Amino acid sequence: MSEPEPIPIVGGTGALGAGLALRWAMAGHPIAIGSRSAERAEEAAAKLREAVPGAAVEGLLNQEAAHREEVVFLTVPFRAQSENLNNLREALRPGQILVDCTVPLAAAVSGKATRSLGVWQGSAAQQAQEMVPEGVAVVAALHTVGAPTLADAGAELDEDVLVCGDRKADKARVARLIELIPGLRPVNAGPLEMARIVEQLTPMLISVNKRHKIKHSGIRITGLPG
């Protein structure tokens, strides 16, 4: 079997991106960490190679990373989502899948992390779908995984990842990448518009964390076969 292609993470130097990169590296999967700064991308890559000896990881400019593989993860905060999508206009090409992990927390505009912003298009993912070049499909996922938990290599994961998108095949493809991380179970939650609800789970879980004085709660869907 040939070496799998690296997973590109736009915003891979941020908390969520770095956490995912660590987990995929731990699973033996190659990673392309993207950043606005090639230097910071390479720093993050070096740090990851130190944390996971033998990890196949490179640091690139976001545009270079996004151009690499068919499935691209966008892990920037909501405040930076539009800017990043603007910067990716020339890099993304038809046939690619952009996995948007953005959550429109009110914290993006100095509000509470237990509240969310109304996004004109209905959800951050639908905003992304409007902004990507024609022929690029957006899939929404990974909103409820906790960056600090991902970043803690010793922490066991045990939760579901709700995946929204308009094409079953796209969601299945993203699901296979999510499944590479032990303890995460992807669950097809419906079309991309369902991101309106799935993105809201994050402020709700932050509220649960506060109420129960815990660092991370996750979502599990009961009643699924298998």
Add this chain to the structure above:
Amino acid sequence: MSEPEPIPIVGGTGALGAGLALRWAMAGHPIAIGSRSAERAEEAAAKLREAVPGAAVEGLLNQEAAHREEVVFLTVPFRAQSENLNNLREALRPGQILVDCTVPLAAAVSGKATRSLGVWQGSAAQQAQEMVPEGVAVVAALHTVGAPTLADAGAELDEDVLVCGDRKADKARVARLIELIPGLRPVNAGPLEMARIVEQLTPMLISVNKRHKIKHSGIRITGLPG
């Protein structure tokens, strides 16, 4: 120990109300089933006494049921919520807790059950809070339990119930009633405004059910202590 007071269920002849009544009766708790029609309330009560021999259950007009106990459950569909709250204006009194289980599915106006309506106040529960008499506190809960699953006495429950409300003591009181039903774990999800998100879980789970060809999926919060 004296006999516990009956739990009043406004709309107790509907699918969710009847399902909850069955489960509380199975747990040995007395119930007051409310309906707009005293006759239908008594019919439902008789049916419940047949299903659960020895069940302490009475059928009453909604207004009579709501006047009985301090914690009142409102289990009507969203389409009927305002009408019912109008009818309860004279029946409810300060100090009572109204547990709103309403979900503003778009199905209420012939839309899809996988979509929801925007409610002016932010959520059905907040609409209820605006409509109840001064001094009545609204708690939102039980949106994601499935009426057919509750109504199937042989079906095992195994899921969480997210509880929203502005006073911790009110939520704890409602939680104790929910805990009477084996397999349901109440989880404090935050203030009443969090119902904006929690009410949305129902259309999301309906979408999950469709995608996975199952009858009922539920919510579980991972990472909680105990």
